[in-house]
Amino acid sequence: MEEKVLEKTDISFAEFKAQVIKDYTTAVVSRECSLLGRREVLTGKAKFGIFGDGKEVPQLAMAKAFKNGDFRSGYYRDQTFMMALDLLSVEEFFAGLYANTDIEKEPMAGGRQMGGHFGTHSLNEDGTWKNLTQQPNSSADISPTAGQMPRLLGLAQASKIYRNVEGIAAENFSVSGNEVAWGTIGNASTSEGLFWETINAAGVMQVPMVISVWDDEYGISVPAKYQTTKENISEILKGFQRDEENDGYEIIVVKGWNYPELMEAYQKAGQISREQHIPVLIHVIELTQPQGHSTSGSHERYKSEARLQWEKETDCNVKMREWMLANDIATEDELTQIEKDAKKTVRDGKKAAWKAFTEQPLQQKKVVVDLLQQVANTSSNKNFIQPLVDELSNIKEPQKFEVLRTARKALKYIYQETSEAKTNLVNWINTFQEDTQPEYSSHLHSEQDNNALSIAEVAPAYDENAKMVDGRIVLRENFDKIFTNHPEALIFGEDTGNIGDVNQGLEGLQEKYGDLRIADAGIREATILGQGIGMAMRGLRPIAEIQYLDYIMYALQIMTDDLATLHYRTKGKQKAPLIVRTRGHRLEGIWHSGSQMGGLVHLLRGIHVLVPRNMTKAAGFYNTLLESDEPALIVECLNGYRLKEKLPNNLGEFKTPIGVVETVKEGNDITLVSYGSTLRIVEDVAKELLEVGIDAEVIDVQSLLPFDIHHDIVKSVEKTNRLLVIDEDVPGGASAYIVQEILEKQNAYRFLDSKPQTLTAKEHRPAYGTDGDYFSKPSAEDIFEKVYSIFNEVNPEQFPSLR
Numbered sequence: 185m186e187e188k189v190l191e192k193t194d195i196s197f198a199e200f201k202a203q204v205i206k207d208y209t210t211a212v213v214s215r216e217c218s219l220l221g222r223r224e225v226l227t228g229k230a231k232f233g234i235f236g237d238g239k240e241v242p243q244l245a246m247a248k249a250f251k252n253g254d255f256r257s258g259y260y261r262d263q264t265f266m267m268a269l270d271l272l273s274v275e276e277f278f279a280g281l282y283a284n285t286d287i288e289k290e291p292m293a294g295g296r297q298m299g300g301h302f303g304t305h306s307l308n309e310d311g312t313w314k315n316l317t318q319q320p321n322s323s324a325d326i327s328p329t330a331g332q333m334p335r336l337l338g339l340a341q342a343s344k345i346y347r348n349v350e351g352i353a354a355e356n357f358s359v360s361g362n363e364v365a366w367g368t369i370g371n372a373s374t375s376e377g378l379f380w381e382t383i384n385a386a387g388v389m390q391v392p393m394v395i396s397v398w399d400d401e402y403g404i405s406v407p408a409k410y411q412t413t414k415e416n417i418s419e420i421l422k423g424f425q426r427d428e429e430n431d432g433y434e435i436i437v438v439k440g441w442n443y444p445e446l447m448e449a450y451q452k453a454g455q456i457s458r459e460q461h462i463p464v465l466i467h468v469i470e471l472t473q474p475q476g477h478s479t480s481g482s483h484e485r486y487k488s489e490a491r492l493q494w495e496k497e498t499d500c501n502v503k504m505r506e507w508m509l510a511n512d513i514a515t516e517d518e519l520t521q522i523e524k525d526a527k528k529t530v531r532d533g534k535k536a537a538w539k540a541f542t543e544q545p546l547q548q549k550k551v552v553v554d555l556l557q558q559v560a561n562t563s564s565n566k567n568f569i570q571p572l573v574d575e576l577s578n579i580k581e582p583q584k585f586e587v588l589r590t591a592r593k594a595l596k597y598i599y600q601e602t603s604e605a606k607t608n609l610v611n612w613i614n615t616f617q618e619d620t621q622p623e624y625s626s627h628l629h630s631e632q633d634n635n636a637l638s639i640a641e642v643a644p645a646y647d648e649n650a651k652m653v654d655g656r657i658v659l660r661e662n663f664d665k666i667f668t669n670h671p672e673a674l675i676f677g678e679d680t681g682n683i684g685d686v687n688q689g690l691e692g693l694q695e696k697y698g699d700l701r702i703a704d705a706g707i708r709e710a711t712i713l714g715q716g717i718g719m720a721m722r723g724l725r726p727i728a729e730i731q732y733l734d735y736i737m738y739a740l741q742i743m744t745d746d747l748a749t750l751h752y753r754t755k756g757k758q759k760a761p762l763i764v765r766t767r768g769h770r771l772e773g774i775w776h777s778g779s780q781m782g783g784l785v786h787l788l789r790g791i792h793v794l795v796p797r798n799m800t801k802a803a804g805f806y807n808t809l810l811e812s813d814e815p816a817l818i819v820e821c822l823n824g825y826r827l828k829e830k831l832p833n834n835l836g837e838f839k840t841p842i843g844v845v846e847t848v849k850e851g852n853d854i855t856l857v858s859y860g861s862t863l864r865i866v867e868d869v870a871k872e873l874l875e876v877g878i879d880a881e882v883i884d885v886q887s888l889l890p891f892d893i894h895h896d897i898v899k900s901v902e903k904t905n906r907l908l909v910i911d912e913d914v915p916g917g918a919s920a921y922i923v924q925e926i927l928e929k930q931n932a933y934r935f936l937d938s939k940p941q942t943l944t945a946k947e948h949r950p951a952y953g954t955d956g957d958y959f960s961k962p963s964a965e966d967i968f969e970k971v972y973s974i975f976n977e978v979n980p981e982q983f984p985s986l987r
Contacts, residue, residue: 204443204513207268209522211240211501214264216530217277218475221299225479229538230281233479234300236261238472239398241500242438244268245446246396249454250366253317253359255722257336258368259325260300261398265368269320271304274533275540282541285623287755289540293324294755296624301325305757306721311632311813313723315356317363323721324754326745330369330376333395334711334742337382338718338726340365340393344461345724349700351671357723364457365718367395372403372411378710378742385711386463387424387432393463394453398440400471405486418467426462434464440471441503472499545582548616552591553577555612558605565597588616627756628790629814636792636812637893641841644800644832655799656825658832659689662803665836667697670725670810675765676703677712677729686731687767687825689799709738713764717747720760725810733768733819734776740787747815748790761813763806764791767820769861769912772957774949779961782917784817785888792816792842793889795859800829801886804840811839821861843893844886847900851881854906854971857897857922859885862912862962869967877982878975888918891925898930905937906974912961915944938978943970 195203218235225233236243239261247268250256256265266272272292279290280299287294292303303324308314323335346354347361373379374397386393397417401408408415418437426432434456438449446468453464472495476483484492496502508514514522553576560569576582576590591613598606629635666673675690681704684691694702705712709730716728730736736743743764751759769779784793792809794816796802802820809816832838848863849870858866863884870880881900885891901907907926911919919942926932927940943962950960975983 201513204508205518205522207244207443208501208504208508208514208519209526210268211244211264211504212523212526213274213529214240214267215501216526217263217274220530220534221278221281222475222479224278224281224534230299231283232298233281234260234298234477235475236263236300237474238400238495238500239440240264241443241504242396242398242440242446242468242471245443245450246366246368248447249450250320251364251454251458252319253363254320254366255339255363255718256302256320256322256366256368257332257339257718258302258322258366259329259332259370259373260302260327261370262302262368263300266302266322271320271322272302274530275537278534278537279540282537284537284541286540287757289537291757293753294623296753296755297325297327301327301753303754303758305754307757307759311630311634311756311759313356316722317355317357317359323718324750324758326749326753328741328745329373330378331742331745332367333369333376333378333382334714335717335721335746336365336367336393336395336714337385337389337391337711338715338720339722340386340391340463340718341389341715342719342722342724343392344389345674345700345719347461349671349674349698352724353672354723361392361461362458364392364394364454367393369395369397370403371397371399371401371408371417372406374417375403375411381708381711382714383421383424383433383465385706385708385715388706390431390461391463392457392461394457394466395464396466396468398471399467399469400473402473402477402483402487404477405481405483416467418465421465424465434462435467436464437467437469440468441498441500443504443507470498474499542581545584545587548584548587549576549579549582551612552587555605555609556591556594559594559598559603559609562603562605563598563601568597569594584620588613588620591616627754628752630751630759630812631756632813634811634813636809636814636816636842637890639808639811639839639842641844642804642807642834642837642839644804644830644838645834646830647833650830650833652828653831654826655829656687656689656691658799658829659803659820659825660684660691660693661831662806662835663690663693664696666806666810667693667701669836672723673725673727673810674701674703674719675727675729676705676715677765678705678707678731680704680729685729687822689820689825709735710742713739713742713747713762716762716764717742717750717760720762720815721750721758725761725763727763727765727806730764730766732771732776732822733766733780736764736766736784736817737780740784743791743817744787748788750790751814752790759813760815761809762815763809764815764817765820766817767822769819769821770823770957770961772950772954773952779912779945780917781819781888781911781913782919782921785918785921788817788889790815791889792887794818794842794887796840796886797821797860797863797884798824798827798829800832800838801840803835804838805842807836808839808842816842819860823861840886842887843890845892845894845896846884846886847881847896848884849880849882851879851904853879853904854881854908854974855883855897855900855904856880856908856910856967856971857883857885857926858910859888860912862910865962865964866910866967869964869971872964872968873971876972878971880971885922888921891922892930895930897926898932898935901926901932902935905935907932907936907940908943908971908974909941910943910962910967912945914947915942917944919944938974941970941974943967
């Protein structure tokens with residue numbers, strides 16, 4: 185190995201030695217965590233393990249270049265980096281492996297993700313922002329390969345915004361935009377489209393992003409020759425290398441076992457990116473994976489003997505050890521003692537983590553065994569209950585579910601009995617479930633005072649002679665107020681900037697607010713979403729525009745895996761109040777049908793899904809969300825931009841409440857429920873129904889997630905006794921969700937005199953053209969005839985068959 189010593193201009197050799205020894209200690213401790221962690225999985229104490237062994241030394245170098253205020257967006261092999269920055273202790277490492285739900289003991293996810301998913305706390309207990317400039321930051325990891333890349337782009341872009349846009353209150357978020365976003369990814373995951381989309385976008389945008397590719401030449405069992413052209417990611421990215429005439433990347437290739445060269449490479453990368461806002465790619469080669477991909481299998485099955493021998497010899501910890509000996513950094517005895525101490529440190533940390541994990545279940549086990557024994561002693565079914573007592577007593581280290589499950593099993597043997605013992609058991613079950621369930625289910629949405637549902641409605645106000653304008657004008661004028669009143673707000677997307685979006689809802693605003701706040705973006709929906717997530721995580725209020733609802737499909741994985749789960753998977757310790765703007769409904773053609781709401785409703789739990797019927801309602805939603813701290817998707821009606829609406833005089837101030845339905849026409853005979861563009865058709869049909877003696881009540885859902893939080897629809901059904909849900913999604917889509925909400929959660933079935941029904945689009949995607957729309961989606965005639973048929977069934981004499 186080349187004997188190259190780090191340049192020591194600012195510190196003494198003694199200080200330098202101490203730093204290197206500390207680094208090696210961290211590397212050895214991290215390796216021992218990986219080794220012992222695997223054993224914990226194989227013994228059954230943990231469910232699954234995926235570790236950072238073989239990547240320790242380059243992560244030490246990355247940690248050295250990382251500064252307070254910086255952000256990491258990485259993946260599940262970065263434990264050494266986290267340990268090097270004192271963001272992860274040995275005990276916390278194992279707490280993650282065991283899935284301890286105590287966020288103080290397992291600060292990464294509170295047991296909601298498997299070990300190796302790292303994050304820091306961006307929020308105080310009251311949900312307000314910490315000062316992120318005074319701490320190292322890690323955005324919460326997700327498992328999907330390359331899923332961390334789009335968010336990385338946004339984390340980097342935030343620095344560019346803070347450096348170049350005036351008037352933003354940046355005290356907690358940035359120091360002159362000097363922060364770097366550091367990304368990590370495995371070499372095989374660079375095959376994913378999200379990697380390429382992000383790499384291209386960062387090169388175009390020139391943002392301070394340093395992406396490290398940990399290259400061990402495999403992707404699970406599949407070698408690099410099946411993963412990457414030329415088997416070399418930096419080789420095929422050479423066209424991205426910046427030069428005197430063109431922006432681009434600085435590309436650095438470094439061996440992952442060469443400690444001094446790694447330190448030099450990372451210091452260089454950090455300085456370039458921080459000062460010049462240049463993206464940097466560091467290709468870290470010749471890395472190993474000593475235990476294979478994960479605990480699911482052994483790499484001996486797919487690696488040759490020669491490769492396995494090479495990995496032993498080229499292991500980065502082994503190489504660092506050799507270099508330290510060769511350069512008199514430490515003696516053999518000193519290193520041996522470090523390695524011995526590391527084993528003890530890790531064993532002790534593991535024991536402490538397991539004790540903390542099992543402490544509560546053990547306490548509850550004693551309680552339940554006693555309760556069950558009392559029940560058994562007073563029950564006529566003691567022969568059935570006593571085995572449950574014995575079974576639980578014999579579990580030495582129970583988990584919470586085993587204790588609760590045993591207690592609940594006993595109920596079927598005493599359901600006809602009455603005793604104090606039974607009452608005590610039932611009370612314990614109810615209390616334990618009530619107390620424990622939030623450990624797994626809390627924080628899907630914000631639980632703070634400024635959550636979206638707490639923002640009170642402010643109605644639009646109008647002058648006596650209010651102008652009738654195109655709906656797009658209402659949006660445009662409201663956006664103008666938003667960008668004036670909220671310096672931290674910005675919007676970006678395809679055609680969003682120069683032309684003011686395809687429907688002119690942002691007309692002229694780029695000229696007024698600049699091309700960083702009203703920005704065009706390339707055709708790359710996933711990273712448009714990622715920009716928004718990353719910037720929202722750093723205190724900005726981005727609006728990510730996806731041109732049409734259909735194009736959400738390109739960004740759906742990022743929305744569902746990252747944005748929708750962020751607050752939940754960090755147990756309320758991180759948030760990204762991103763607004764996603766799009767437009768859809770009643771658009772012709774297979775690829776622009778714009779109504780796949782059922783899929784979104786099921787995949788985006790954790791994000792509010794809002795479906796305003798006009799632009800005033802939409803503008804009110806934007807105003808509401810900017811007062812709250814939660815993410816949302818707003819679907820504007822595509823065919824509403826040119827429809828006339830009154831122009832409010834309180835632009836930027838009126839607010840549409842979230843989760844609240846609106847009765848747009850009162851009636852007594854049937855409740856018609858719909859939303860978006862279809863709602864306007866329903867309104868027209870309701871007038872026609874009056875001509876045949878049917879007085880329909882029309883309700884606009886407005887918000888699919890959450891849905892009718894005040895349960896107003898059931899009050900309507902109680903009055904009308906009939907229900908029809910009209911929706912342009914496919915059968916079983918959003919309409920099925922709506923019916924379940926009304927019948928099951930609101931118990932409206934009690935008031936029905938006719939079966940509840942739905943009217944949806946056809947099963948196929950809409951055909952192109954006006955005729956295609958008519959024959960594919962509910963028309964006015966479809967709605968009229970559907971309602972009429974319900975009353976024909978009820979009273980065929982008064983409502984004879986139409987045909």
